[in-house]
Structures are given as C-alpha cells and as structure tokens.
C-alpha cells in the first residue's frame with residue numbers, strides 16, 4: 001500500500017487538548033465577533049459596495065487574527081510529552097509535519113503527546129506497516145485508538161534509554177504511567193499502571209523521495225519483555241481461562257534487530 005494513503009490531513013486544532021478540556025477556540029472567537037454598522041443615509045451604490053468590501057476584508061482579517069491567536073496560545077502550552085518545553089518548541093512542528101521532520105526520540109515524544117491530545121491521525125501516519133495493529137481500514141483503526149484514549153488518563157512519560165542499531169533502525173525504551181478507567185461508573189475500579197516498552201523505529205525512504213527518509217514506529221522489540229505493572233488500585237479478579245494479570249500480551253513484530261549500543 002502506498003504511504004501517501006496514510007498521509008491524512010491533520011490540524012493542530014483537531015480535538016485541541018479536548019481531553020484536558022480547554023475551551024480555547026470558543027473564547028477567542030467570541031472576541032472576534034463582528035459589529036455591524038448602520039448604513040449612512042444617502043450612500044451611493046459605489047460607496048455601499050466599497051463599504052461592504054472593506055467590511056469583508058476586516059472580517060477576514062479578524063478570522064485570521066483569531067486563528068493565529070489560537071495557534072500562538074496552543075504553542076505556549078507546556079508540551080504534553082512532559083519534556084518541559086512549550087508545545088510550539090516541542091511536538092507541535094512534528095505533529096504539523098506528520099512526523100516527517102522528526103528524529104526517533106522526537107517521534108516517540110510526539111506520538112505520546114498525540115495520544116494525550118487524541119490526535120489519532122498522527123499516530124496512524126507514523127506507524128510502520130510492519131506494526132501488528134497496522135490496517136488500511138483507517139476508520140476502524142481510528143475508532144480503536146479513540147476507544148483506548150478515552151479509557152485512560154495519561155499521567156507520566158519518561159524515555160529511559162536510546163539504542164542505535166544502524167542507520168535505519170533505532171530503539172527507545174520508555175515508561176509511562178496511566179490511570180486505566182475500565183468503567184466510568186465504577187471509580188473504585190480505577191487502576192494506575194506503569195507500562196514499559198522498548199520501541200523499534202525504522203527509517204524508510206519517503207515515496208516523495210528527498211533526504212534520508214523518515215522514521216516510523218514499528219512496535220515493541222521482540223527481545224524485550226514489555227511490562228504492565230499495577231501501581232495502585234484493585235487487582236483484577238481471576239476468571240475461567242484468565243491468565244491472572246487481566247492483560248492480553250500484545251503480538252510483537254518479527255524484527256531481527258538487536259540493540260548494539262545503548263546510551264542514557
């Protein structure tokens with residue numbers, strides 16, 4: 001399948017921090033509301049048309065201004081990847097380029113902050129086709145990602161180590177804590193879990209060519225056992241045929257890579 005099919009349009013304001021509940025766009029657009037003037041008496045047709053044209057230009061520039069104000073404010077929010085930088089100086093340019101301008105570490109951070117923001121298009125566009133969850137059915141994929149995002153609250157994220165395999169493969173080990181909300185009506189069932197994974201990133205020549213190609217997330221390294229540890233909350237009950245930890249192990253891609261160098 002062509003990579004281009006995955007390059008779907010995405011806007012920074014697509015679900016703008018919806019999970020965090022910032023009603024930013026509305027409050028700014030209210031300020032940009034146009035105020036209509038009463039037409040002056042004895043106005044000629046030319047004068048009326050000229051006045052309308054000026055009003056139209058004014059209203060367009062109000063909309064542009066409001067939109068750029070939204071962009072500026074969004075860029076000044078601390079980045080959801082917890083780098084300590086502002087979004088505009090961290091994951092925003094990576095999101096806007098759909099990952100084309102990212103190193104593996106920037107891509108990992110931007111994928112995490114895309115999860116926090118509910119930006120499923122970015123997650124999809126930066127997933128390599130060897131990933132077990134890769135599917136050309138984008139609607140189903142988006143629905144699955146949205147279901148996952150709505151069932152968790154993202155708490156912490158940390159990159160633990162970085163290994164370079166070769167020019168087209170790098171690995172990053174990370175850990176993240178999340179509150180898992182199995183049922184919104186049962187807050188007593190909420191668990192805090194810590195996930196650890198060594199992620200594989202592969203670089204591929206873009207179909208558009210140019211440069212050294214771009215990085216994609218290919219999944220967890222098969223030589224690293226990912227962990228999913230209960231930090232706080234009730235232990236899941238054992239059911240018939242249950243493995244006990246309540247979590248299905250995820251299939252991992254068959255990659256013949258090994259980390260040859262790991263640096264902190």
Ligand SMILES: [Zn+2]
Nearest residue numbers: 079081090091
């Ligand atoms: Zn970031």
